[in-house]
Amino acid sequence: MAEQTPTTHCPECGGQFTAEETCTERYHACMALELTDPDYGAVHHFTVPAYMLQHPSRLSAEGWQAMAQILHEFLVDGVSPARMRQLIQQQQKTRPKSFSMVKGMPATQPSWTWTTTIMAVRLEDPALYCADVRAWAEAVHDDIQQNSQ
Numbered sequence: 001m002a003e004q005t006p007t008t009h010c011p012e013c014g015g016q017f018t019a020e021e022t023c024t025e026r027y028h029a030c031m032a033l034e035l036t037d038p039d040y041g042a043v044h045h046f047t048v049p050a051y052m053l054q055h056p057s058r059l060s061a062e063g064w065q066a067m068a069q070i071l072h073e074f075l076v077d078g079v080s081p082a083r084m085r086q087l088i089q090q091q092q093k094t095r096p097k098s099f100s101m102v103k104g105m106p107a108t109q110p111s112w113t114w115t116t117t118i119m120a121v122r123l124e125d126p127a128l129y130c131a132d133v134r135a136w137a138e139a140v141h142d143d144i145q146q147n148s149q
């Protein structure tokens, strides 16, 4: 009988690690599926902002705000990923070098506890996966809306 290693959780998203996986490893597993299988890749534009928003140490303060806006536009305004790329390119032309997703003042750790994390996403089936990613992204969006007034 193998001894159970104590479960720990991520200091940023609060996700509960399993014996096999941390949330970073889960994210890499998701990216691997999304980039090789279009059935999984359909929700790539939700996975990336949801994960980044829950791990603000990876972003600048402005980058975090921009990511929250991007997620809002995908979820609420229904902007397509192709249209989003155009918008970002336009924005970069009008604001050259004034803005970086990662450089500058670091984003602060949110004061709230996230409702759900990437650890709740099921990977075994693309339909379940897409539904879970969407639900997770919506929860991230709702947590931000409710807490950053």
Ligand SMILES: [Zn+2]
Pocket (backbone or CB within 6 Å): 010, 011, 012, 013, 014, 015, 023, 024, 054, 055
């Ligand atoms: Zn995490």
